[in-house]
Amino acid sequence: MLRTAYFKTIAVLVTAILSFAIAFQAHAFTKGADVSWLTEMEANGYRFYDDNGTERDLFEILKEHGMDSIRLRVWVNPNGGWSGISDTIAKAQRAKAAGMRILIDFHYSDSWADPGQQTKPAAWANLSMEDLMSQVWWHTRDSLTAIKNAGITPEWVQVGNETNNGMLWDDGRASVNMQNYAWLTNSGYEAVKEVFPNAQVVVHLANCHDNANFRWIFDGLTNNGGKFDIIGASSYPMHSGLDWQTANNNCLSNLNDMVSRYDRDVMVVELGVPWDQPDAQDVVADVISKVRAVNNGRGLGVFYWEPQGQNFSGYTLGTWNPNTGRPTAALDAFLEGASGGGGSDSSGGTGLSEGRYAIISRFSGKALDVEGNSTSDGANLVQWSYGGGANQQFDIASLGDGTFSIRPAHSGKSLDVYGFSTENGGDIRQWSYLNGVNQRWRIEAVEDGYYKIVSVHSGKALDVYAWDSNNGANIAQWDDLGGTNQQWQFRRID
Structure with a gap:
């Protein structure tokens, strides 16, 4: 009897949630x-x-x-x-x-x-x-x-x-x-x-x-x-x-x-x-x-x-x-976010144009970097002092639905939430572009020219792991806590 009542309660809750979702979508x-x-x-x-x-x-x-x-x-x-x-x-x-x-x-x-x-x-x-x-x-x-x-x-x-x-x-x-x-x-x-x-x-x-x-x-x-x-x-x-x-x-x-x-x-x-x-x-x-x-x-x-x-x-x-x-x-x-005046962009509402950028941590001042200049699938994303290498430059491309691919310029691969992880601390690596949801990113303006980079797959933010300010610190995903280690500046590479 208790089990029956339990499942009836669950069914009612599921129905209510679905009804809300349908109403929201409508x-x-x-x-x-x-x-x-x-x-x-x-x-x-x-x-x-x-x-x-x-x-x-x-x-x-x-x-x-x-x-x-x-x-x-x-x-x-x-x-x-x-x-x-x-x-x-x-x-x-x-x-x-x-x-x-x-x-x-x-x-x-x-x-x-x-x-x-x-x-x-x-x-x-x-x-x-x-x-x-x-x-x-x-x-x-x-x-x-x-x-x-x-x-x-x-x-x-x-x-x-x-x-x-x-x-x-x-x-x-x-x-x-x-x-x-x-x-x-x-x-x-x-x-x-x-x-x-x-x-x-x-x-x-x-x-x-x-x-x-x-x-x-x-x-x-x-x-x-x-x-x-x-x-x-x-x-x-x-x-x-x-x-x-x-x-x-x-x-x-x-x-x-x-x-x-x-x-x-x-x-x-x-x-x-x-x-x-x-x-x-x-x-x-x-x-x-x-x-x-x-x-x-x-x-x-x-x-x-x-x-x-x-x-x-x-x-x-x-x-x-x-x-x-x-x-x-x-x-x-x-x-709804592209700034007035000037030409068109494909920013999905960020005001950020498609193109090639160095991506700099607000917390450490270091650049997003493909470790060891690797061109292999599975290479780690880390931070490193910016030296202008192609492994520290990223091509930002709209995917047509307000989301983006972010691709290291030297390898042509894609930033990827490794193993489709949804956990805090999940590694960010590069992988051949497969258009997976773990390779799609939202770029959301914060303030003063800084942005959050959020995984469409997990909803978590790109993060300098453990607030490490050293070269080689790992880049992971983490719940959006609003810290400067989750905020990034995009410097255009002309």
Whole structure:
């Protein structure tokens, strides 16, 4: 009996822990991009280069800059098929293969739907209101069914795009008939839940700084039985008619009002800043920080709109330099820690660029060193007075998920937690790079230009063992205790 009670207690605790973990994962802060132009750009010869000028897949570059999610629009019967359901699925499959989360954005139009135009698809132009609701339901259901059959499960689905005055004009123009707009929204909402019951449905307005419009629309929806899970907003701070600081402050105030007034989570689903604006990185970083600051943690994330744009179709608010094909500093804002001003890096949020460094202990002033200049697997990492040898120089490379490999320049091998140890005092050695989790490191800023180097495998910090200040002292891993023997300076080797 006691044993049965014991196992029941354990089962309850495990269930509670798993429930907490699932809830935490569901509310992880989202950083992403709408890249709906991608296939059309590629068909027109556009290519994408990383910070070092190497041609890469766009999704890889976005992930290296802190993004984990992709937003894709769906048009009903678009010219050329771009952003039709087949094109959207092709991009969604690439996003899924890259391990990214997905938001699907229904415009309910053959082309752009925004505050200035909410034009019905040509095939729906003469339908009655009842038939129009039916078409919204079937289009949403059929499109999502095709997405599901392609093996894709979106986390979010947007019903309408920038519906500041409703959608599918004039039947769904909110200023003419708010009830019709609510009914059309519900048609999309119910279709989403039919195919993906766990997907969160977003209703999206432009002009995050305009609280009056948000209140009018969401009061109207609420009063007419409109259904929505998340309130989405567009933020183009430098095109708001306000200075960007005021626009961002007003946006945060509005998002907090949405949370308290309607008890819904909020998200910025479009963000754009001129690519050549000197303050671009600061503007983007401020929007991200504002959404993170929404009351009670209910700001879910930020999506940049077409960062790869490169002036495609006259769009100048991307984060790629159209003259070089490389990311600008604005994209670094999604790393949340890269410093403003200057070029792009792949720091995973540290502000530390990829490259070659001497790594110096704050405690002893000595350098991280491969003992005996060995090129063999299993050679110990020690500290030694810096003499400029290649065995005291390390190539830091982003692994695309905020973590890094650290490789001795003389051997090309990798810093490695020996034997996959999770114990305090586990040796740090060099080993052929196998992409093991014991060869992946987080580099976390501390203060005054110093960093902690933390094993992804064990969660422990790189440590000068036993506070030894002598040449040859062993380098091990240890619980992060905040000591200077666990703090390191990275000196760039030009």
